[in-house]
Amino acid sequence: MKGFVGVINLDHELDQLNELTYFRCGAAVPFGGRYRLIDFALSNMMYAGMEDIALFVRRKYRSLMDHLGEGRPWDLDRKRGGLFILPPDWHDPTDTSLGDLQHIHNNMDYFHRSSGDIVVNSGTQHVNKVDFNEVYKYHKEKGADVTVVYKKVAELEPEHGPCRRVEVDENGYVSGIHHERDHNNIYLEIFIMDKALYLDQVRYSIAHGKSYFFRDVIQHNPNGLKIAAYEYTGYNAVINSVESYYKNSLALLNPDNYMKLFHEKPVQTKIKYEAPTKYLESAKVTNSLLANGCIIGGEVENSILFRGVKVEKGARVVNSVILQKCTIEAGAVLENVILDKDVHISGDRTLIGDVKKPYVTAKSTSV
Amino acid sequence: MSKKEVVAMLLAGGQGKRLKGLTRFLAKPAVYFGGTYRIIDFPLSNCANSRIDTVGVLTQYEPMVLHAYIGVGNDWDMDRKNGGVFVLPPHEREEGSSWYQGTADAIYRNLNFVERFDPEHVLILSGDHIYKMDYGKMLDYHKEKDADCTISVVNVTLEEASRFGMLNTDDDLKIYEFDEKPEHPKSTLASMGIYLFKWDVLKSYLIQDETNPTSSYDFGKDIIPLLLDDAKTLYAYPFEGYWRDVGTIQSLWESNMDMLSEHPELDLNDPNWRIFTRSPNQPAQYIAPEAKVSDSIINEGCIVHGEINHSVLFFGVEVGEGSVITDSVIMPNVKIGKNVRIHRAIIDDGMILPDGKQIGVDREDESEILLITNESL
Numbered sequence: 241m242k243g244f245v246g247v248i249n250l251d252h253e254l255d256q257l258n259e260l261t262y263f264r265c266g267a268a269v270p271f272g273g274r275y276r277l278i279d280f281a282l283s284n285m286m287y288a289g290m291e292d293i294a295l296f297v298r299r300k301y302r303s304l305m306d307h308l309g310e311g312r313p314w315d316l317d318r319k320r321g322g323l324f325i326l327p328p329d330w331h332d333p334t335d336t337s338l339g340d341l342q343h344i345h346n347n348m349d350y351f352h353r354s355s356g357d358i359v360v361n362s363g364t365q366h367v368n369k370v371d372f373n374e375v376y377k378y379h380k381e382k383g384a385d386v387t388v389v390y391k392k393v394a395e396l397e398p399e400h401g402p403c404r405r406v407e408v409d410e411n412g413y414v415s416g417i418h419h420e421r422d423h424n425n426i427y428l429e430i431f432i433m434d435k436a437l438y439l440d441q442v443r444y445s446i447a448h449g450k451s452y453f454f455r456d457v458i459q460h461n462p463n464g465l466k467i468a469a470y471e472y473t474g475y476n477a478v479i480n481s482v483e484s485y486y487k488n489s490l491a492l493l494n495p496d497n498y499m500k501l502f503h504e505k506p507v508q509t510k511i512k513y514e515a516p517t518k519y520l521e522s523a524k525v526t527n528s529l530l531a532n533g534c535i536i537g538g539e540v541e542n543s544i545l546f547r548g549v550k551v552e553k554g555a556r557v558v559n560s561v562i563l564q565k566c567t568i569e570a571g572a573v574l575e576n577v578i579l580d581k582d583v584h585i586s587g588d589r590t591l592i593g594d595v596k597k598p599y600v601t602a603k604s605t606s607v
Numbered sequence: 608m609s610k611k612e613v614v615a616m617l618l619a620g621g622q623g624k625r626l627k628g629l630t631r632f633l634a635k636p637a638v639y640f641g642g643t644y645r646i647i648d649f650p651l652s653n654c655a656n657s658r659i660d661t662v663g664v665l666t667q668y669e670p671m672v673l674h675a676y677i678g679v680g681n682d683w684d685m686d687r688k689n690g691g692v693f694v695l696p697p698h699e700r701e702e703g704s705s706w707y708q709g710t711a712d713a714i715y716r717n718l719n720f721v722e723r724f725d726p727e728h729v730l731i732l733s734g735d736h737i738y739k740m741d742y743g744k745m746l747d748y749h750k751e752k753d754a755d756c757t758i759s760v761v762n763v764t765l766e767e768a769s770r771f772g773m774l775n776t777d778d779d780l781k782i783y784e785f786d787e788k789p790e791h792p793k794s795t796l797a798s799m800g801i802y803l804f805k806w807d808v809l810k811s812y813l814i815q816d817e818t819n820p821t822s823s824y825d826f827g828k829d830i831i832p833l834l835l836d837d838a839k840t841l842y843a844y845p846f847e848g849y850w851r852d853v854g855t856i857q858s859l860w861e862s863n864m865d866m867l868s869e870h871p872e873l874d875l876n877d878p879n880w881r882i883f884t885r886s887p888n889q890p891a892q893y894i895a896p897e898a899k900v901s902d903s904i905i906n907e908g909c910i911v912h913g914e915i916n917h918s919v920l921f922f923g924v925e926v927g928e929g930s931v932i933t934d935s936v937i938m939p940n941v942k943i944g945k946n947v948r949i950h951r952a953i954i955d956d957g958m959i960l961p962d963g964k965q966i967g968v969d970r971e972d973e974s975e976i977l978l979i980t981n982e983s984l
Contacts, residue, residue, distance in 0.1 A: 274890070274907075313888070495893065498890070501890075506888055507890070511888065513881045513882070513883050515904075516641070516642035516643050516906035516919075516920075516921075517892065517906070518867075518904050519900045519902065519903045520869055520901070521901050523900060526894065526897075526898065527894070527895060528893075529890075529891040529892065529893055530891055530905075531891040533876060545891075548876075
């Protein structure tokens with residue numbers, strides 16, 4: 241399988257994770273002990289053999305660029321193609337477009353130069369292992385112009401609220417896309433279509449004063465495109481709020497979720513050279529995920545520790561998500577909290593958040 | 608290629624017979640250490656941290672894993688346009704082919720490689736020691752003494768001394784005698800097998816030694832004594848800090864255990880002197896509700912349901928419920944079933960230990976460390 245042109249569209253993703261997105265965009269939010277949200281979409285694209293991937297970035301993407309580098313972990317450091325970070329900052333006086341259509345318009349060269357002829361679009365708020373080759377196979381079988389990917393969820397959770405829903409007819413085609421909250425087919429922000437058709441639709445939409453590709457071309461479908469719906473049945477977590485971030489982080493402690501997300505086709509991420517994690521004699525760790533470079537002297541329960549976290553002897557961490565390089569001194573107690581990177585917790589502190597609404601500290605603070 | 612002040616030559620061709628089954632299909636420098644590393648990561652990372660960016664790695668025994676591991680050297684920042692890491696296997700030439708006859712012969716046969724960089728000095732390293740060392744400081748010392756050769760040394764006990772090349776020096780550390788593995792050592796200064804030579808001096812002695820049919824073509828046995836006979840300037844450079852030869856099962860195990868103390872002599876978490884390695888890129892380790900882990904090092908990708916005490920787990924190790932591991936080193940991707948007991952053992956990589964397996968328990972002599980490989984199980 242070849243010929244995919246990847247687009248990771250962050251143009252309209254909102255940075256709604258409060259303290260965690262003060263200084264970074266949602267795609268750069270750390271997740272799962274050692275990853276950032278964008279790693280999942282990128283790894284899925286890598287495993288589909290994608291050689292050209294563009295990132296439409298708009299806001300707070302410095303840490304994202306630092307994380308991605310030249311794309312080596314995802315095999316994107318290429319002579320031909322590779323990873324392109326495409327900012328929107330281009331003022332073309334003849335340009336009449338708006339929204340992400342403007343972004344696409346400003347970066348037409350990327351599409352013209354890329355070797356593939358199938359566009360795969362993805363966001364980063366859905367953490368999953370969608371196999372784009374399977375989606376493409378289905379797309380061909382259905383003879384569709386566009387194929388969108390959705391997941392039928394058993395229980396509607398608060399984080400599904402802002403998601404679009406996909407109405408599917410008995411033949412597997414889309415009969416409607418909307419925001420009706422009681423509908424269970426969640427759109428995963430993934431669609432694929434022919435590059436030529438994609439570019440035609442971009443031109444048409446701009447000429448007709450439109451702004452957003454998905455809304456104006458696929459959802460409203462003014463040109464009667466044949467849209468197929470691919471049902472994804474694997475693991476999917478929606479990360480679009482602090483609550484959903486916290487809930488889905490701790491859900492990784494369920495071995496079933498851990499295996500589904502991590503066991504096959506390991507997710508790729510920026511390489512760090514941390515030593516393996518060290519447990520001192522006094523360590524007491526249960527039901528937790530720990531990345532490398534941690535030194536554990538205290539108690540850790542139901543928690544996720546990112547790289548380089550120190551939990552001193554006599555400190556206690558429960559139901560918490562502790563990001564890179566935090567230090568928790570002896571005597572401190574943390575329960576239901578999220579600590580962003582480089583946070584230092586002094587020995588006499590007790591921070592307790594709510595099970596549903598964790599207490600969040602901003603990056604590089606001392607408490 | 609532009610001129611380099613120093614080129615490092617890393618001797619990585621040894622078999623490491625005393626590591627038994629671990630080196631059956633693996634050169635000794637490729638043996639795993641410390642939960643995630645291979646032995647060769649230490650000299651390579653030392654070079655990277657010392658800003659030595661041109662390194663020749665001389666391979667011979669079972670080179671495949673080593674070659675693949677080093678790759679283009681990007682993990683050690685050695686994927687450079689000018690310089691970088693070069694793997695140098697023995698090769699056939701016009702006059703015929705043969706294996707490297709000794710450490711000095713290996714360098715002799717790569718004279719052309721070194722010449723490309725026209726260096727002032729050549730640093731000879733071996734790929735079987737665990738230590739962190741700033742070679743830049745040794746170079747400063749070497750230049751300050753205007754030495755033809757500087758040999759890095761550590762203090763050992765008199766009992767250990769007969770295992771090493773021993774140096775006798777004046778008070779100012781000028782070497783006047785070198786005994787390779789002496790029966791009756793006269794000092795406690797042992798050579799670490801790290802030599803810094805003026806390249807023009809070394810080159811002429813390598814050429815000279817090569818014409819001697821009775822030579823064993825070895826730095827310790829031949830080249831150093833030759834230099835001393837000719838009254839060349841040789842200095843000992845005292846190294847302080849952790850240094851271990853991990854050439855035996857016992858010493859490999861001990862050195863792994865050394866990393867477990869709360870403040871180990873060799874700090875692997877020092878952000879200013881990282882030990883670089885090819886990342887296994889596996890997910891964060893999962894410690895289950897019923898697991899108990901203490902006094903141990905555990906790497907990425909491990910899934911622990913059992914009890915781990917005073918042990919090292921490399922990446923991708925799975926430990927089933929009710930299993931107890933004590934005083935052991937578990938190499939990468941070992942799958943351990945339920946109710947397994949492992950005590951004072953090294954388990955070779957990729958092994959699968961079925962439920963209920965007992966290793967190293969109820970034995971009379973606890974002093975020996977068991978090595979468990981597919982052949983020995």
